[in-house]
Amino acid sequence: MVKIFGALLLLVSLGFGNVYEKNCVNCHKIFGPDLKKLFFAYLLKYSSEKRVKKALYEYLKNPDPKKSIMPKEYLKQKGVKKRSKLSDKELKKAIDIYWEKYRVIGRIK
Amino acid sequence: MDTNLLPSEKKSLIYFLSLYIFLAIIILSLVSTMYYNFQKNLMFSQIRPKLTEYAKDVIYRLKEMHQSLGEDLHYPRYGGFKSAIYDADYVKIFSLLENSNVELEKVIYKTGKKIHFIKEPDAYYLGAKYIVIEVEDSEEWLRNTIKNIFIFGFMFLIFMGFIGYFLTKLFLKPMKESFMLLDNFIKDTTHELNTPISAILANIETIDKEKIEEKLQKKINRIDIAARTISNIYQDLTYLILHKKISSVIEDVNLKELLLQRVSYFKILAQSKKIDFVLNINEDIFIKADKKKMAKLIDNILSNAIKYNKVGGKIYITLKDRYISIKDTGIGISKEKIKDMFKRYKRFNQSEGGFGIGLNIVYMIAKEFGIDIEIKSKEKEGTEVILRW
Numbered sequence: 001m002v003k004i005f006g007a008l009l010l011l012v013s014l015g016f017g018n019v020y021e022k023n024c025v026n027c028h029k030i031f032g033p034d035l036k037k038l039f040f041a042y043l044l045k046y047s048s049e050k051r052v053k054k055a056l057y058e059y060l061k062n063p064d065p066k067k068s069i070m071p072k073e074y075l076k077q078k079g080v081k082k083r084s085k086l087s088d089k090e091l092k093k094a095i096d097i098y099w100e101k102y103r104v105i106g107r108i109k
Numbered sequence: 110m111d112t113n114l115l116p117s118e119k120k121s122l123i124y125f126l127s128l129y130i131f132l133a134i135i136i137l138s139l140v141s142t143m144y145y146n147f148q149k150n151l152m153f154s155q156i157r158p159k160l161t162e163y164a165k166d167v168i169y170r171l172k173e174m175h176q177s178l179g180e181d182l183h184y185p186r187y188g189g190f191k192s193a194i195y196d197a198d199y200v201k202i203f204s205l206l207e208n209s210n211v212e213l214e215k216v217i218y219k220t221g222k223k224i225h226f227i228k229e230p231d232a233y234y235l236g237a238k239y240i241v242i243e244v245e246d247s248e249e250w251l252r253n254t255i256k257n258i259f260i261f262g263f264m265f266l267i268f269m270g271f272i273g274y275f276l277t278k279l280f281l282k283p284m285k286e287s288f289m290l291l292d293n294f295i296k297d298t299t300h301e302l303n304t305p306i307s308a309i310l311a312n313i314e315t316i317d318k319e320k321i322e323e324k325l326q327k328k329i330n331r332i333d334i335a336a337r338t339i340s341n342i343y344q345d346l347t348y349l350i351l352h353k354k355i356s357s358v359i360e361d362v363n364l365k366e367l368l369l370q371r372v373s374y375f376k377i378l379a380q381s382k383k384i385d386f387v388l389n390i391n392e393d394i395f396i397k398a399d400k401k402k403m404a405k406l407i408d409n410i411l412s413n414a415i416k417y418n419k420v421g422g423k424i425y426i427t428l429k430d431r432y433i434s435i436k437d438t439g440i441g442i443s444k445e446k447i448k449d450m451f452k453r454y455k456r457f458n459q460s461e462g463g464f465g466i467g468l469n470i471v472y473m474i475a476k477e478f479g480i481d482i483e484i485k486s487k488e489k490e491g492t493e494v495i496l497r498w
Contacts, residue, residue: 036178043175043235044175044236046236048197049198049236050198104182107182108184108235
């Protein structure tokens with residue numbers, strides 16, 4: 001029931017927002033994991049903007065459980081996501097928006 | 110140290126001392142640099158535990174900020190030190206540093222008056238791979254290091270100076286010995302020459318040349334010239350060996366009188382090569398000097414002017430106020446060789462006799478009475494010796 005509701009919600013919301021919101025936020029909001037937590041996990045592992053973006057891009061293009069940042073238990077339960085169908089340009093744009101949304105550089109006081 | 114050194118000895122001594130001083134300075138610089146680096150590293154190792162503690166405080170706070178998922182982004186500020194964070198690509202995430210000249214490949218270093226300590230946390234909280242801790246360096250260690258370098262460096266240079274002094278003496282010894290050997294040889298040889306030469310000259314003077322036939326008169330003249338030449342060489346050698354023991358009698362020497370007298374003395378010698386004297390000696394010019402030494406100086410220049418002149422040549426002598434010029438029309442000498450002319454035992458023409466000591470004597474006498482010597486010469490045209498005082 002929940003899955004059907006979620007799928008319906010997804011279909012409705014797909015018509016709104018930018019490439020990041022349409023292709024990332026909508027799904028993660030319903031099926032998780034939380035994008036903010038995910039961002040800080042990437043930051044903790046990859047440190048710089050260039051490296052975080054590269055790791056995200058490579059994972060989204062070719063999701064591999066060995067390269068996933070999520071705990072093994074989580075992967076056992078939910079598995080890895082499907083390969084992104086976005087074009088390179090769109091995917092990079094989505095990652096740029098994601099970085100911009102949660103970046104810490106320039107926000108530390 | 111012996112100050113009466115020959116130019117060649119002085120040159121060798123200067124080369125040796127320059128090399129010695131250069132090496133001493135190199136050693137001193139190397140040791141000073143090593144000592145400075147040692148003191149700096151010692152200071153770093155002393156301050157490092159404190160800086161590690163500071164870094165831990167920053168990392169602890171970064172972890173908290175990271176765990177807040179960006180909700181709390183207040184960077185920690187401390188009284189005793191400043192800090193900054195950089196990501197894995199050396200991009201500054203946040204900085205409170207006063208000196209932003211950071212070298213993230215190093216662990217600890219000094220930049221200006223600040224000490225920077227780089228710490229890498231276990232995980233990249235907020236993306237920070239490098240934590241930079243900055244503290245002020247009081248530079249107490251630096252002042253002590255410089256003070257010690259000056260004190261010990263000075264002592265080292267004095268010590269090296271003493272060693273240098275003894276090494277120089279050791280270095281000059283064989284050179285002095287070789288000169289002494291030559292001097293002694295000349296001294297022994299010349300000593301035996303004096304009596305027979307004096308006897309020949311005295312006997313020639315007693316001969317009444319007008320009473321003897323012309324052919325014999327010519328022969329006697331040749332003997333006279335030869336004996337005078339030997340006598341000159343004898344006097345030069347004696348002067349060279351004894352000059353330190355001969356004290357000068359300073360008086361007003363009439364150079365006009367002296368020049369005319371010496372020209373007359375060399376006339377027979379000059380005539381043997383058909384050389385004419387052209388004199389431009391009019392005024393009575395005086396110089397405060399020793400008469401005998403001045404005669405020796407002029408004799409040597411005249412003797413060279415005759416010796417190296419061509420047959421049928423001329424010798425121009427000019428006397429003016431504080432100026433004597435003796436110019437010949439002989440073989441001349443190349444420019445490169447002029448600077449070596451006053452060296453003892455230096456001869457430029459092996460076809461002529463002599464020991465190569467004449468101009469060395471000229472140099473010594475001129476130096477004693479403050480006379481400047483200028484040599485103008487052109488090969489195959491002649492040489493002019495100018496004396497100014």
